Amino acid sequence: MTLNLAKFYRASNPSKTLDLSQSEDRQYYIDFSSVRGNNIIKELGRTISRLSPDEPTCQLFTGHIGCGKSTELLRLKTELEQQGFHVVYFESSQDLDMADVDISDILLAIARQVSNSLEASHLNVQPSRFQQLLQGATQILQAEVKGVNVKVPKVGDVGMTTKKEGEFSLALGIGEITAQAKNSPEVRSLLRQHLEPRVNGILDAINKELIEPAIQQLKQQGKQGLVVIVDNLDRIDNKQKPGGQLQPEYLFVDRGEQLNQLNCHVVYTIPLVLAFSNALGRLTNRFGVEPKILPMVRVKQRDGTTVCQEGMALLRQMVLARAFPEVEPQERLSLIADVFDCSETLDRLCLVSGGHVRNLLVLLFACIQKDDPPISKDCLENVICQRRNDLCLAITPDEWELLQQVEQNKTVRGENGYQVLLRSLFVFEYRDQQGCWFDINPILADRFALGHGLEL
Incomplete structure (x- = not known):
């Protein structure tokens, strides 16, 4: 088996997210649930499919950056x-300015993505109240903001064929408005002034005109049934809102009850900082569930x-699968010499990553950028040092x-500890059957071994 360097290079790109609906990506996927402490995806799925298949559920999911x-x-x-x-899975960062x-x-983003998915599946919903809501918002924007050219389109306007000519497309209507709002704080402010007092009406319209008819037809x-997975909300900035509260707490605690009112299965990603804040108890009370946290892969x-x-x-296997995706796992081990100068170099890469999967790929990718495989120990150490x-x-x-x-206590406490240590990737979280513990990023731990970093 010969290493395809170009394919290995592409597969090792740390910015690539694996999509298991694609056969090529499935070759690279490794199930780490046995060394993360629990099988979170199984728990989320069981809650939806077995425990409450016919009743709406709302679950919270978070984890460390790049895990x-x-x-x-x-x-x-x-x-x-x-x-x-x-x-319906979507990345909320495509619709929202995560700083504001x-x-x-959030509700408009959900409505747009759900309606777009329903239209693509040729499901017929008639969101008349939503159309009126958007037309009202459009009129205000056109009247108040100079140079704004927003319309509530019909499907025929852009050549779509999922509906009859002239019928209203909610996905396009929302998309026209939210694209303007994402790029303009002025438009965003005016839109909120119109929509925020109507949030309960928006929720009712989403449930009555989108979700409930869709579930019936499905x-x-x-x-x-219908499941909505809202990814990337964990990237919301931890900044103060005008009222003085931090944005994550405002959205998921103060307004969490409204996010919990959609009449379908919903999974929200949330900022990890909430799991380390004093608001955790109120968050759990709002949603009736504790957030599920995805930790690092245990290397020690x-x-x-x-x-x-x-x-x-x-x-x-995660590394070798990217080099030889079509080879059986056990056989890959005999091909280590095609990728690394020795097995110890591969083990050094895995250990120093700390079980942080993106960290591992960042280090691997940097090695490949420097030289062709087999990757030498010196090359890896150079990348680690940098x-x-x-x-x-x-x-x-x-x-x-x-x-x-x-290093001494294996604990991180409070929001300040999160902000300083975890968000900066100075410290990683691990879990086993006994619970969680924290440890220093192994790259920094090497520095501690050379004098605890105090010479800085």
Whole structure:
């Protein structure tokens, strides 16, 4: 088996999200649930398909930056579709300015994506109230904002054929308005002034004119129901709203009850900071469920010295699958020499990644950029050194003290600890059957071994 370098290079791109509905991407997917502490995607799926198949559910999902949340949610989408659900998955960052989000923005994004999916599936819904709402918003924008050219289009205006000529397309109507709002704070402000007092009416229209008719038609087609997965809401900025509250808390705690009122199965990604804030209890009370957190892949056990052999084995396969996707897992191990100068170099890569899947790909990709495989130990160490130096430049003396405490106690407490240590990827979270613990990013841990970083 010869290594296809161009294909290996593309497959190792850390910015690529695996979509398990695509056969090529399925070759690269590794199921890490056994070394993450629990099978979160199985739990989300069971809640929808087995525990409450005919009743609306609302679940919260979060995790550390780059740990594989989107890939796991796309796996959930694929599995639910195989069970007969109609699943609408979308990345909210395509519709929203993540630095400035309100409830009406999220609801409009959901309405647009659901209606677009329904139109593509030739399902017939008549959102007359929504059409009136959008026409009212359009008139205000055209009257108040100079140069704004917004219309509520008909399907025939853009050559679509999912409906009859002249029928109203909710997806296009919302898209025309939200595209303007995303790019203009002035438009966004005016739109909210019109829509925020009408949020309960928007919710009612989504439920009565979109979701409930869609579910009825889907069941007539033999489908199990409707699931909406809203990805990337975890990227919402942790900034203060005009009222003084932080944006994540305002959206998911203060206004969480409204997000919980859609009459279908919904999975929201939420900012991880909420799991470390004093608002966690109120968040759980609002939604009736605790957020499910996707941790890192274990490369060591909680004692910090014993290697987690199962985690290491799966990470090796993650790397080798990108080099030889069509080869059986056991056979790939005999091909390590085609990718690395020795098996120890591969193990060094897996260990120093800390089980952070994007971190691993970032390091691997940087090695491939420097030289063709087999990747040498010197090449890898050079990449690690550069990455360590980049991280260390951002760490203040106070933060080194916090890192020492994590090294000793294996804990992170409070919102400040999250902001300083976890969001910056200085510290990783792990879980096993006994619960969670935290440890320093192994790239920084190397620096601690050279003097605890205090020389900085």
